[in-house]
Amino acid sequence: MKITSVELNVIEMPLKDPFLTHLGAVKVREGIIIKITNSEGVTGFGEGVAFSTPWYTEETIKTSLHMLTDFLIPLLKNNPIDHPAQASQLFSSIRRNHMAKAALETALWDLYAKIHAQSLSKILGGTRTVTAAGVVVATDSTTKALRQIDQYLKEGYQRIKVKISPKLDYTFLAEIRRSHPDLPIMADANSAYTLQDIERIKALDDFNLLMIEQPLAYDDIIEHALLQKEIKTPICLDESINSYDDARKAIEFGSCKVINIKVGRVGGLYEAKRIHDYCFEKGIPVWCGGMIEFGISRAHNIALASLPGFSIPGDISSSNRFWEEDIITPEVIVQNGSIAVPTGPGIGFEINQKRLREVIQWKETFVF
Incomplete structure (x- = not known):
């Protein structure tokens, strides 16, 4: 891929409305935007989706920058790769830090798809338009x-x-x-319950929900299996699924009937596709989770969601x-309840350079 530089940009934008969970409120969103350039001047873009504080996972913007600047970018510089899937193996010497890895790995996928003049969807094996x-x-x-729901249904x-x-449940x-x-x-419970709340969770069967997402501990698989046997509502695991092996074990144990796949949480597109x-x-429905992202991660x-298994x-x-x-x-843009899958090279979107310049808080370029 003949990479010549990696550019890191930390950006910050206020949300139009606060995003509230029992874990806290997000009013301003930081993010890391990565630009990779090859010897032909082709550029690929990725986005680091860690938050400013470790409320969702242990990663933050600062820890991601540390991993990128001190470990991941040097690894890539000293070990040239030919395909973005090789990045997953290259980065395996670093434990966890999946969001930092995904930020760099997704930029490699965008670059690779552009080099081959194909959409990222096609490169990944997507089938949906x-x-x-x-x-x-x-x-x-x-x-x-209720007001928000009415508006979203109109949209x-x-x-x-x-x-x-x-x-805030029943x-x-x-x-x-x-x-x-x-x-x-x-x-979505974001790990707000324990098995002591089992009767409370059972009561939610009254509402014919599509699923209840991550009701128990963020790192649990075993107790979710016990809970799933006691409730009718399908359990969806989110925070517990950080790798292919996590997904395999959860399905084998019967811990869930649905899985939420987030590219940043699992370390990149290669692991997400696995x-x-x-x-x-195995016939387990999956759907693509969100992280209050900017447009590149979106x-x-x-x-990713153009792959055939994303039925929700x-x-x-x-x-x-x-x-x-x-x-x-x-x-x-959402039109008639759907988003068109781009057919242009790479991610299929251009960077709004003017807007990007307005929101950059910090920038550094690493020359290969």
């Missing part, structure tokens, strides 16, 4: 939730996910079901869901 769009409602108010979203916790979902008896709804392929073989998600609408919303102006052009 559009991907169904879902959206997240993250608020602590039933009134606000065509096919599935609604709501954030729940022991302080009555909250009952009000939503009363207003929308047939709406496809899933609930998980997809295994789940597809574009990678669209390409993912958290891939329009750019204007979070941002007044995104860093890609054209911006991602």
Whole structure:
């Protein structure tokens, strides 16, 4: 691939509305934008999706920068590769730090697809021309939730996910079901419960949910298997699935009936595709999760969600869901409940250079 430079940019943008969970509120989003250039001047882009604080995983923007600058970029510089899939093996000497790895690896995939003048979707084996769009409602108010749901339905979203916790679950979902008896709804608990709450979780079977996402501990597989035997609602695992092996074990133990695949959480597109392929073989539905991303990561998600096993609408919303102006052009748009899968080279979007310059907080270039 003859890489000549890797450019790191830390950017920051305020969300249009706060994103609330029981773990905290996200009002301003930092991110890492990576630009890789080869000897022919072709560029590939990736995005680091760690948060500013370690509320979702142990990674943060600062730890990702440390891993990128001190380990991952030097590894890539000293060990040239021919295909982005080789990056996964190259980076395996570094434990975890999946979001840092994914930031660099996804840029390599974009570059590789552009070098071969093919869409990233096609390079990955995608079969869909559009991907169904879902959206997240993250608020602590039933009134606000219902207002948001009504707006998202007008915009065509096919599935609604709501954030729940022991302080905001049964009555909250009952009000939503009363207003929308047939709406496809899933609930995301972000590890808010324990097995001591089993009766409380069982009660949520009343609402015919598509699934309940990560009800128990963020690193658990065993107790989720016990819970799944006791409830009718399918369990979806998110934070517990950090690798292909995690997915395999969860399915073998019966810990879940659905898996959420997030590119950043599992270390990149190569591992995400491996998980997809295994789940597809085993008949386990998967969907693409979101991380309050900017447009570059969103574009990678669209390409991933074009694979045949992504049968459930993912958290891939329009750019204007979070941002007044995104860093890609054209911006991602939901039309009739779906997002078109780009057919142009690479991720299929251009960088909005003016907007990117406006939001850059820090920048460094590494010459190979």
